[in-house]
Structure formats: structure tokens, C-alpha cells
Amino acid sequence: MKVSQMFMPTLREIPAEAEIISHQLMLRAGLIRKIASGIYAFLPLGYRVFRKIEGIIREEMEKSGAQELMMSCLLPAEYFQASGRWEVFGPEMFRLKDRNNRDFCLGPTHEEIFTQIVKNEIKSYRDLPLILYQIQTKFRDEIRPRFGLIRGKEFVMKDAYSFDRDYEGLEISYRKMHEAYCRIFDRCGLDYIAVEADSGAMGGSGSEEFMVKSEVGEEIIVYCDKCSYAANEEKAECVPEDLGEDIADCRQDGYNRCCEELPVQKKATPGVRTIEELVKFFGCSPKEFAKTLIYKADDRYVAAMVRGDRELNETKLKNYLGCIALEMADAETVKKITNADVGFAGPVGLDIDIIIDLEVGNMKNFIVGANETGYHLINVNVMRDFKPTAITDIRNIAQGDKCPKCGEPVNICHGIEVGHIFKLGTKYSEVLNCVYLDENGKEQAMVMGSYGIGLGRTMAAIIEQNYDENGIIWPISVAPYHVIIVPVNQTDENQVTTANALYSILLDNGIEVLMDDRDERPGVKFKDADLIGIPIRITVGRKAKDGVVEFKLRKSGEIKEIKVEDVLKEVRKTIEDQLNK
Numbered sequence: 001m002k003v004s005q006m007f008m009p010t011l012r013e014i015p016a017e018a019e020i021i022s023h024q025l026m027l028r029a030g031l032i033r034k035i036a037s038g039i040y041a042f043l044p045l046g047y048r049v050f051r052k053i054e055g056i057i058r059e060e061m062e063k064s065g066a067q068e069l070m071m072s073c074l075l076p077a078e079y080f081q082a083s084g085r086w087e088v089f090g091p092e093m094f095r096l097k098d099r100n101n102r103d104f105c106l107g108p109t110h111e112e113i114f115t116q117i118v119k120n121e122i123k124s125y126r127d128l129p130l131i132l133y134q135i136q137t138k139f140r141d142e143i144r145p146r147f148g149l150i151r152g153k154e155f156v157m158k159d160a161y162s163f164d165r166d167y168e169g170l171e172i173s174y175r176k177m178h179e180a181y182c183r184i185f186d187r188c189g190l191d192y193i194a195v196e197a198d199s200g201a202m203g204g205s206g207s208e209e210f211m212v213k214s215e216v217g218e219e220i221i222v223y224c225d226k227c228s229y230a231a232n233e234e235k236a237e238c239v240p241e242d243l244g245e246d247i248a249d250c251r252q253d254g255y256n257r258c259c260e261e262l263p264v265q266k267k268a269t270p271g272v273r274t275i276e277e278l279v280k281f282f283g284c285s286p287k288e289f290a291k292t293l294i295y296k297a298d299d300r301y302v303a304a305m306v307r308g309d310r311e312l313n314e315t316k317l318k319n320y321l322g323c324i325a326l327e328m329a330d331a332e333t334v335k336k337i338t339n340a341d342v343g344f345a346g347p348v349g350l351d352i353d354i355i356i357d358l359e360v361g362n363m364k365n366f367i368v369g370a371n372e373t374g375y376h377l378i379n380v381n382v383m384r385d386f387k388p389t390a391i392t393d394i395r396n397i398a399q400g401d402k403c404p405k406c407g408e409p410v411n412i413c414h415g416i417e418v419g420h421i422f423k424l425g426t427k428y429s430e431v432l433n434c435v436y437l438d439e440n441g442k443e444q445a446m447v448m449g450s451y452g453i454g455l456g457r458t459m460a461a462i463i464e465q466n467y468d469e470n471g472i473i474w475p476i477s478v479a480p481y482h483v484i485i486v487p488v489n490q491t492d493e494n495q496v497t498t499a500n501a502l503y504s505i506l507l508d509n510g511i512e513v514l515m516d517d518r519d520e521r522p523g524v525k526f527k528d529a530d531l532i533g534i535p536i537r538i539t540v541g542r543k544a545k546d547g548v549v550e551f552k553l554r555k556s557g558e559i560k561e562i563k564v565e566d567v568l569k570e571v572r573k574t575i576e577d578q579l580n581k
């Protein structure tokens with residue numbers, strides 16, 4: 001392709017709307033353009049990268065024995081109603097009606113539809129196992145679409161679904177997908193980790209997320225350097241901190257956890273609401289407080305308690321309660337339930353269910369709100385002063401907490417979730433009656449798995465891990481073109497002839513090559529070549545007349561002079577070496 005003829009609108013300035021590097025570079029390199037919030041168009045260069053990623057995914061899916069098909073995006077409501085997800089998806093689902101007033105949605109994911117198709121066609125154990133997949137646009141009305149392709153309202157997903165006779169079969173299919181995912185992300189040049197994850201709205205018995213470590217990632221990953229433990233924040237099991245004698249030492253005047261249970265006292269704390277204010281007021285550690293948070297879970301209210309210095313994890317609480325919607329109660333409701341302004345809620349005398357974190361269960365003589373504006377209670381003790389409905393893990397894990405597997409301190413970092421694999425079990429096959437006849441002619445529900453990769457998000461994650469101050473550094477496996485030829489002086493006949501000759505040789509040999517034939521200063525051409533991240537640059541300059549050109553690698557910056565007749569060999573070798581890395 002000749003750059004003079006390309007639709008490649010690069011930008012010099014950093015677009016103000018783009019907060020993260022991948023988004024900025026995708027706009028600057030002319031890979032994508034915004035249509036509306038969370039909705040993007042791929043321009044030619046961007047679409048080439050997209051198709052490379054798609055190609056890698058397709059190859060690895062086929063290798064694993066999965067078969068590609070294509071479902072519709074427009075889906076009737078009834079299958080989602082049968083599975084209960086017509087409600088579960090809530091406002092995230094794009095809903096519409098046809099002219100006969102029938103309900104439809106734009107597919108956010110396709111478990112129900114694959115299950116329906118397989119149910120209609122597969123009858124016997126002889127036809128199983130089966131893994132089917134598609135690469136297709138999904139629609140989700142995300143609350144906060146952001147970061148360009150990372151969180152869109154419309155995005156392309158590879159979604160695969162496995163159907164097995166039993167759980168042993170599921171294990172095998174799941175493993176195959178796990179291995180295919182590792183090969184896909186390896187080939188995309190990503191540094192990733194597979195972490196245990198919460199199954200969320202999808203249901204089922206286990207799942208793993210493929211996370212790309214990145215500061216801009218919205219997910220929090222917990223991992224242990226000593227053992228192989230890795231989980232996302234929602235799944236990571238918290239081991240209660242053993243406070244030992246620490247707090248007893250720092251408190252001399254009554255309410256510490258290490259002595260026997262002391263009598264409850266009410267203390268006036270006018271205007272003292274936040275943990276910081278309480279710490280200042282009482283002059284003690286936040287570890288001596290328990291926060292009481294009032295939540296609305298579907299249509300009832302519950303109280304949840306974590307230690308003063310901890311954060312509640314809403315997914316853990318939601319899973320414990322088994323509710324669909326969970327949100328903090330508004331100030332008015334808090335007042336109704338606790339008889340006090342926000343900031344003074346406590347467990348003593350509350351007549352709603354109280355779920356306390358494991359750590360709160362271990363606390364002694366601690367401080368809570370008094371359910372009276374301007375007052376707190378000190379020396380509160382679990383069981384003596386209030387009876388929790390449950391004592392369970394509902395907090396976020398923190399840096400340095402004990403690894404639940406080996407007890408060493410865990411590490412925490414941010415990650416971008418690029419893929420997610422689930423063991424669904426029979427959640428969908430049972431409700432949609434997706435059954436087969438076993439060897440004894442008995443009906444059995446198929447055991448399913450589901451496996452997703454976001455293509456646009458993967459593309460953004462690749463950039464997040466592969467760039468420098470000059471632009472993108474594409475791994476050769478996904479680069480839009482492998483080589484760019486840059487004649488330095490477009491009016492120098494030697495240079496132009498050599499560049500054209502090289503361009504033809506490379507093209508004829510199936511190399512993906514760009515020729516920057518624009519009548520621009522060399523600086524402009526070099527900047528663009530770096531910005532769009534082409535792995536190999538061949539500069540045709542003054543030495544062209546001696547049959548010598550410059551060969552430069554984008555990633556390492558390594559430059560060497562080579563003879564024109566060696567260019568094809570060198571290019572081939574570089575591509576092969578990098579693809580096999």
C-alpha cells in the first residue's frame with residue numbers, strides 16, 4: 001500500500017477526550033474514530049490490526065476443535081426470560097420492540113441462544129462433546145463507557161460455548177479453552193495472568209479471568225509470589241488479620257480488644273461521622289471501629305459491617321445475599337432505619353439482618369455508631385450486644401494481607417480483563433431444557449461452559465503494554481503492516497527507483513509492506529512510521545546510489561545498513577524470528 005493513497009488520518013496533538021495511552025494512540029495513529037460515547041469506527045489501519053487479532057483467535061479456536069458459526073445480534077426476549085436474565089441484565093441490556101410489539105434485545109452475550117440451537121439439534125450422547133463459537137458484535141449499555149475500546153457500548157467478542165455429557169467432559173473442554181486462551185494471548189505479545197474470578201450474573205461453578213497487568217486496568221488482581229495463587233478482588237478470600245497485642249498496647253483507657261468485655265458506654269460525638277474524624281476524636285486506630293453500612297438488596301434492607309480501615313466488597317455481599325440488585329440505601333432510608341443521620345449507624349438495636357465481616361467477628365470492645373445523631377457506642381461486643389445474621393468474608397483484600405493458600409503476604413495490582421472463561425454447569429441447559437439421551441436412553445442435562453474474549457479490548461491492552469514516547473510498538477503478530485519503506489528525498493531519482501524496486505520485491509513475496517511515497521519532509525515520515533508502530537523501517541537515503549539502505553527495528557531501535565539485495569532475506573528472517581518468539 002502506498003501511504004499517499006491511504007486513509008490514515010494521524011494527529012499531532014493528544015486528543016483531550018482520551019485519558020489513557022492506548023486510547024490516545026489509537027486516535028493519534030488514525031486507527032479508530034469515535035461515533036458516539038462508547039461507540040467507535042475502525043479505520044483501515046485499525047481494522048487491519050483488529051483482523052490480525054481475529055485471525056489469531058480463529059486459528060487457536062480451530063486448533064482446539066471449536067467450530068465457528070454466526071448467530072444473530074437481534075434476539076427475542078423469551079430465551080432471556082426463561083433464564084431469568086431479562087431481569088438480571090437490567091439497564092445494561094439494549095431492549096427494543098418490533099412492529100408487533102414483541103420484545104427483543106441486542107445480544108449482550110449468547111448463552112441462551114447457543115443453548116437453544118443445540119437443544120433443538122442435538123439429541124444423543126454420541127453427538128457430544130461440542131464446542132461452538134462466533135466472533136460477533138455485542139451490545140451493552142455500560143454505565144460508564146470509557147477508555148476507548150476498553151469499555152464500549154458496542155464491541156466485538158469471540159464467544160464460545162461448550163456442551164458436554166458430564167462434569168468430567170466439561171473439565172476437558174474448559175482446559176482446552178484455557179490452553180487456547182494462553183496461546184492466543186501469548187501470540188498477541190501480552191504479559192497476562194489467569195486469575196480465579198467470581199461467576200457473577202453468568203452463574204456456574206467456577207471461572208477464570210485473563211488479566212493483562214496494567215496501571216490503567218479497572219480490575220484489581222491479587223497474586224502471591226510464593227505460591228501460584230491469583231484471584232480478582234471479588235473472589236480473593238480474606239484471611240482475618242491477627243492484631244495480637246498491638247491495639248491493647250496503644251490503648252490505655254478502656255476500649256481495647258485484648259482485655260475482657262467491658263461495659264458499653266454511649267459517647268457524645270457531635271459532628272463526628274467519618275472514620276478519619278472518629279480516629280482524631282477518640283485518638284485511636286481505625287482498627288478499633290466497625291463501620292455499619294445500610295444496603296438495599298432487591299426489595300429489603302440489610303446492614304453490613306467491616307472494620308474501620310477496610311472496604312466492603314459489594315460482590316461478596318451480593319453473593320452471600322443471593323440478590324439481583326444491591327445498592328447503598330439513600331440518606332432518608334438510613335435515617336428511617338437507624339433513627340439517626342448518616343454517619344451514626346450501628347448494629348445495636350437494629351432490627352434488620354446484620355452481616356458482619358469475619359474480622360468484625362474477631363473484634364472486642366469496639367466502637368460503632370449509636371443509631372442516634374451525634375453519638376457513638378464504645379466497648380461493643382458481638383453476641384453480647386447484637387446478634388449478627390452471618391459472619392462471613394465481605395471485605396476487599398488489601399496489600400500485605402495473608403495469601404489464603406500459603407499465608408505469605410499477597411501483592412495487589414491493576415489489570416485489564418481481556419478474557420473470561422466459565423464453567424456454567426447446567427444452569428442454562430436445565431432452564432432451557434437442553435438435554436440429550438445417554439447410553440441407557442435416559443435424559444440428561446448437558447453440562448456447559450462459556451468462554452469470551454473482547455477483541456477491541458485486547459487490541460487496547462496490547463498497546464498499553466507496547467508503546468514508547470513516539471507511539472505504538474506493534475508485536476509483529478498483530479502489526480497492521482510488517483515493513484514501511486521511507487524514501488528520504490522524493491525528488492532523488494536513485495532513491496525513488498530503489499524504493500520502488502524494494503516495494504515491488506517485498507509485495508511480490510507476500511510481505512505486508514507500506515511505501516511512504518508522500519512528498520513530505522523525512523522527519524514527518526519517520527514520526528508517522530513510529531506513531532503507527534510498524535516493526536521494520538527501511539530508509540532509502542543517499543547511499544541508495546551505492547545499493548545500500550538502512551534497516552531499523554521499531555522495538556529495539558537497532559539500526560544497520562544493508563545491501564538492497566539482502567533486504568528480502570533480512571525482512572523474512574526478522575518476521576520469522578519475532579513470530580516464533
Ligand code: ATP
Pocket residue numbers: 109140142149150151152153154155157417418419420452453454455456457458
Ligand atoms: P467487565 O467486568 O469488564 O464489565 P464482563 O465481565 O462483563 O467485563 P464478560 O461478560 O466476561 O465481561 O465478557 C467477555 C469479554 O468481553 C471480557 O473479558 C472483555 O474482554 C470483553 N468485554 C466485556 N465488556 C466489554 C465492553 N463493554 N467493551 C469492550 N469489551 C468488553
Ligand code: MG
Pocket residue numbers: 209417420
Ligand atoms: Mg468478567
